[in-house]
Amino acid sequence: MKTIAMKKIFGIAALLAGVALTSCSDILDSTPNGTTTSDKFWRNGDDVVAATNAIYSPLLDEDGFAHTEYTFDNSSDDMVRAGDHGDSEAQLELFTFNASNSHILNTWSTKYEVISRANTVLINAPNVDMDETLRKRCLGEAHFLRGFAYWRLAVIWGEVPIILEEDAIANDFNKPKSTLAEVQAQAESDFLKAAELLPDDYSNDTENIGRATKGSAYGFLAKLYVYQEKFANAIDAGNHIVNNAKYKLADSFEQNFQLATENNPEILYSLQYEQGWTTDDSPAFYHTPGGLGGWGFHEPIQDLVDEFEVDDPRLDYTIFKPGDQVVMGSTTHTFAVEDTRLTGYAFRKYTNFTDGGDMSQSLNAPWMRSADVYLLVAEAKIRSNQNGDAELNAVRARAGLDPKTNATMADIMHERRVELAGENDRHQDLMRWDKAGLIDIVAHYAIARGPYKPARVFVRPKHYYYPLPQREIDLSNGILIQNENY
Numbered sequence: 001m002k003t004i005a006m007k008k009i010f011g012i013a014a015l016l017a018g019v020a021l022t023s024c025s026d027i028l029d030s031t032p033n034g035t036t037t038s039d040k041f042w043r044n045g046d047d048v049v050a051a052t053n054a055i056y057s058p059l060l061d062e063d064g065f066a067h068t069e070y071t072f073d074n075s076s077d078d079m080v081r082a083g084d085h086g087d088s089e090a091q092l093e094l095f096t097f098n099a100s101n102s103h104i105l106n107t108w109s110t111k112y113e114v115i116s117r118a119n120t121v122l123i124n125a126p127n128v129d130m131d132e133t134l135r136k137r138c139l140g141e142a143h144f145l146r147g148f149a150y151w152r153l154a155v156i157w158g159e160v161p162i163i164l165e166e167d168a169i170a171n172d173f174n175k176p177k178s179t180l181a182e183v184q185a186q187a188e189s190d191f192l193k194a195a196e197l198l199p200d201d202y203s204n205d206t207e208n209i210g211r212a213t214k215g216s217a218y219g220f221l222a223k224l225y226v227y228q229e230k231f232a233n234a235i236d237a238g239n240h241i242v243n244n245a246k247y248k249l250a251d252s253f254e255q256n257f258q259l260a261t262e263n264n265p266e267i268l269y270s271l272q273y274e275q276g277w278t279t280d281d282s283p284a285f286y287h288t289p290g291g292l293g294g295w296g297f298h299e300p301i302q303d304l305v306d307e308f309e310v311d312d313p314r315l316d317y318t319i320f321k322p323g324d325q326v327v328m329g330s331t332t333h334t335f336a337v338e339d340t341r342l343t344g345y346a347f348r349k350y351t352n353f354t355d356g357g358d359m360s361q362s363l364n365a366p367w368m369r370s371a372d373v374y375l376l377v378a379e380a381k382i383r384s385n386q387n388g389d390a391e392l393n394a395v396r397a398r399a400g401l402d403p404k405t406n407a408t409m410a411d412i413m414h415e416r417r418v419e420l421a422g423e424n425d426r427h428q429d430l431m432r433w434d435k436a437g438l439i440d441i442v443a444h445y446a447i448a449r450g451p452y453k454p455a456r457v458f459v460r461p462k463h464y465y466y467p468l469p470q471r472e473i474d475l476s477n478g479i480l481i482q483n484e485n486y
Helices: 005-020 045-060 062-066 068-075 087-094 102-127 132-156 165-169 180-197 214-227 231-242 253-257 283-287 302-307 314-318 370-383 389-398 409-419 426-435 441-445 470-475
Strands: 079-081 267-271 298-300 325-328 331-334 365-369
Touching: 045 062, 045 102, 045 132, 062 068, 062 102, 062 283, 062 365, 068 079, 068 087, 068 102, 068 283, 068 298, 068 426, 079 087, 087 102, 102 132, 102 165, 102 470, 132 180, 132 214, 180 214, 214 231, 214 267, 214 365, 214 370, 231 370, 231 389, 253 314, 253 365, 302 409, 314 409, 365 370, 370 389, 370 409, 389 409, 409 426, 426 441
Parallel strands: none
Antiparallel strands: 079 298, 267 365, 325 331
């Protein structure tokens, strides 16, 4: 299902944000986020919707989720950095990064911008004379997006400051770190509130497809609970997806990555891009190889290609390989090693073409799919001594593969790797499995995987989390304390 309306709205929201909302470049140099630059704002429901739309727009930025977030998965065993951003990306992949890394700084700032805008809506929307159903939706979106930001902060840094409505009203942004458990609890609270307030879906309101839904909230709750090893909670949250036809798996895997079907029911949450309305620095640019019109910053390696089972159709829909026939508008291009910078492979998931044969900048970027939740529920069941075959085999059946019987964690690890390749999960999956004693990540990353993926030194527990940006620590005047081991 394709909709352009929400993509345009999010693009316009980027402009409105600069007019209607105060914002902050970081959490320490801020203006009160409960105020506005115009005394004519917060008049009615339209203003609340505009402010809510503005929460989404930082996520589309290059330093939000279009590129910088994906660089963290260069650390995995799936891909190599292949761009021209030099040391900043090399440090992340080789585990030589420090607190001055530019990617670490930039994505921190973007996430707190989302939190700032969400807090603004949560402060002001309850006091506006507007339709109650619309108010609930906007508050639900604000809670979801704030929860999403705290979820990513918890995954990347672990311990970070929590900034809520009362802090914004008091202009209190220079706060110490909260514990990982506290940050996760805040994300959980926001997701639960979002699940309470948001509609199931927008199947009867196509103009708003692309907004967060109950499915968005329950999907991320399931993932959060699996990370916390709260398996009963994960199964309960995940069942809201698995047992609801509104979030059914797409009929075929590739529909999740095609313009015409990119907002199908399986897509629980994705970044909505539209050429000419949203940023030009979309994930499509960074994943599409130079030979097909992109920049090719993330290239799959042979090790990932070899992980796919024989006749698994997901390989062809996930990765461009030498000899593949690529339809580009009215022409067909034979993919070649020369189309890439290094490995000869490129991610296909983020690449579509216009009728004129150019790389499309309108393809969305999924951040939560029902298939991910199915596999999380299967994992939660297996790790709590239950049978996870049903959920695992639903994903495999969609790919036309034979079912597993009495599936193990090895089956889950394989399926997550091939189903979610390139979707920014692999490195985090490996780290959480290492924490659980299911793999040895130090030994795993010590293996050289071809000429472009050398053996690397992962230091446990230091590299489970990244260092807080040094600039933020310096601005805090001693309030922010660097993460342990940095």
